Amino acid sequence: MFIPEVSEGESLSSWMYRIALQGMCNRYFDASHIGEFEAGEMWAHATHSSVSDPDFMETNVKLSSFIKQHGVARERLAEKFGPCEQPLVPIKYRRSYCYACLEEGLKTTRSFVCKLEWRYLLQPFCAAHQVLLRDAPVKYSTNEDYGFRLFMWHHNRDRVFDRYDLACEADSELLRLSLDVQQRYMDLRLRAPHSDVAQQMDNFMLTLMRAMLLPCLSASYRNVDMSGCGGPDCFPKHGLSFYVTFYFEVYRVSCSARARALYLSGLLLGWIEPSDAQAARGRDYYRVTDRAQIWRTIEINSQLGRWVHNQLELYESSLLSLSNIGV
Amino acid sequence: MCKKMMLTYLFPVYLTTSIRVSLPRSFESRQVTLCFVGSARTGQILTYSSSFGYPGVDLYQRALLALRAQESGKCSWPSTINPMVSQFSGVMPVEPDFSTRYPDPDQLCASLNWRYKRKLNLIDEQVFKNRLLRCFFDWGCDELALINDPYRISLEALFRILSATVTRMNHTR
Numbered sequence: 366m367f368i369p370e371v372s373e374g375e376s377l378s379s380w381m382y383r384i385a386l387q388g389m390c391n392r393y394f395d396a397s398h399i400g401e402f403e404a405g406e407m408w409a410h411a412t413h414s415s416v417s418d419p420d421f422m423e424t425n426v427k428l429s430s431f432i433k434q435h436g437v438a439r440e441r442l443a444e445k446f447g448p449c450e451q452p453l454v455p456i457k458y459r460r461s462y463c464y465a466c467l468e469e470g471l472k473t474t475r476s477f478v479c480k481l482e483w484r485y486l487l488q489p490f491c492a493a494h495q496v497l498l499r500d501a502p503v504k505y506s507t508n509e510d511y512g513f514r515l516f517m518w519h520h521n522r523d524r525v526f527d528r529y530d531l532a533c534e535a536d537s538e539l540l541r542l543s544l545d546v547q548q549r550y551m552d553l554r555l556r557a558p559h560s561d562v563a564q565q566m567d568n569f570m571l572t573l574m575r576a577m578l579l580p581c582l583s584a585s586y587r588n589v590d591m592s593g594c595g596g597p598d599c600f601p602k603h604g605l606s607f608y609v610t611f612y613f614e615v616y617r618v619s620c621s622a623r624a625r626a627l628y629l630s631g632l633l634l635g636w637i638e639p640s641d642a643q644a645a646r647g648r649d650y651y652r653v654t655d656r657a658q659i660w661r662t663i664e665i666n667s668q669l670g671r672w673v674h675n676q677l678e679l680y681e682s683s684l685l686s687l688s689n690i691g692v
Numbered sequence: 693m694c695k696k697m698m699l700t701y702l703f704p705v706y707l708t709t710s711i712r713v714s715l716p717r718s719f720e721s722r723q724v725t726l727c728f729v730g731s732a733r734t735g736q737i738l739t740y741s742s743s744f745g746y747p748g749v750d751l752y753q754r755a756l757l758a759l760r761a762q763e764s765g766k767c768s769w770p771s772t773i774n775p776m777v778s779q780f781s782g783v784m785p786v787e788p789d790f791s792t793r794y795p796d797p798d799q800l801c802a803s804l805n806w807r808y809k810r811k812l813n814l815i816d817e818q819v820f821k822n823r824l825l826r827c828f829f830d831w832g833c834d835e836l837a838l839i840n841d842p843y844r845i846s847l848e849a850l851f852r853i854l855s856a857t858v859t860r861m862n863h864t865r
Contacts, residue, residue, distance in 0.1 A: 455836035606710035608829040
């Protein structure tokens with residue numbers, strides 16, 4: 366039986382759906398296949414269905430029946446779809462995509478290929494095409510046919526994309542700087558001596574982005590990040606709970622907002638020169654352009670400043686530490 | 693011969709979350725008050741209890757009951773804390789009093805009573821609180837998969853968050 370090759374960077378759910386589309390397992394979406402589960406499996410299916418993430422082997426509830434049907438060795442799958450070491454957007458909040466990647470997938474495989482890297486929290490830009498990822502509505506996030514939904518949505522909502530393109534054009538300098546930050550961080554991450562250090566670095570960078578998304582720095586974000594295609598639910602409930610906002614906001618903000626958080630993190634880390642930031646400011650007069658300004662804004666509330674320092678201190682490593690951000 | 697008794701002091705830490713929890717089979721949701729009972733010797737959390745928004749529940753006593761049930765083997769708890777539990781023979785009770793004070797949301801406090809504030813002398817209170825807040829709110833993949841609205845979560849999600857909090861507190865720095 367012919368099983369299509371996995372495209373580069375393709376997610377497990379996307380690959381399994383492509384196989385299902387080719388009619389190789391017609392009952393992929395058929396509820397009756399649940400009757401074929403053994404007692405133990407059935408229980409596992411029932412209890413873990415709510416926490417399933419179809420992009421990973423451990424949490425994909427359809428994987429065991431898939432392996433039974435196609436006789437694919439689990440080890441072979443594990444080679445291609447191993448555990449991910451980068452922080453990810455949870456499956457319920459995934460909505461980013463790169464249209465150029467979708468197009469390429471259509472040309473080469475004649476079906477919709479979704480990449481796992483679209484879910485990487487620290488990469489709001491497509492590494493292959495160097496463009497800011499686009500955002501679809503979050504209601505499609507758990508759909509089996511995620512790629513198809515993205516494609517349909519992309520071609521149905523012209524007005525939103527006009528606005529997206531306008532925003533990208535107006536912010537082209539800022540986006541270029543934050544893309545530089547992303548690439549520089551990825552290069553630095555590759556130099557980590559082992560995975561523990563890489564994980565510490567990810568957590569440090571994620572905490573930095575969380576701090577940059579705090580309400581006190583919201584003047585550095587455009588309105589388009591907070592309404593419209595950037596996501597209407599980005600900043601609706603500030604003040605309701607500081608901790609939930611601090612930890613959770615990064616998962617559901619738009620890619621544009623994450624790119625700006627990355628830009629501010631780059632300023633803090635000294636990876637963006639204040640002169641470059643000034644030059645990129647354009648007519649966005651409220652945008653922060655130097656490190657001291659960020660710390661001043663955060664430390665107006667001394668408790669908040671202490672909290673941010675404590676959080677960053679936890680994830681210090683040899684390659685990224687508080688000394689890098691001028692503390 | 694008099695056997696020297698070694699006391700392990702237990703301390704409660706209360707947390708009223710700003711997150712609302714949906715009650716099962718109901719459209720109602722409530723802010724829950726949680727009581728974590730920790731060992732002052734090791735800083736590990738031994739047990740916890742929750743009022744699910746009902747006032748007048750003695751959270752500390754409820755948590756101690758759970759601890760005793762766990763010690764006597766009537767209740768299944770992680771085996772890692774069993775040896776520690778068997779060593780404690782004295783407690784330092786701090787009686788909660790909801791009539792005098794209801795705790796502020798997301799503010800950890802060692803006592804619910806204004807007039808009777810115990811200091812946690814044996815561990816660094818501030819460090820402990822910061823760790824607990826981080827462990828409670830920094831949700832992992834399993835918890836995130838259960839959460840649609842982070843400001844209003846299900847009971848199942850709360851239980852998962854609580855057990856993950858205890859695991860993270862006891863097994864990470």
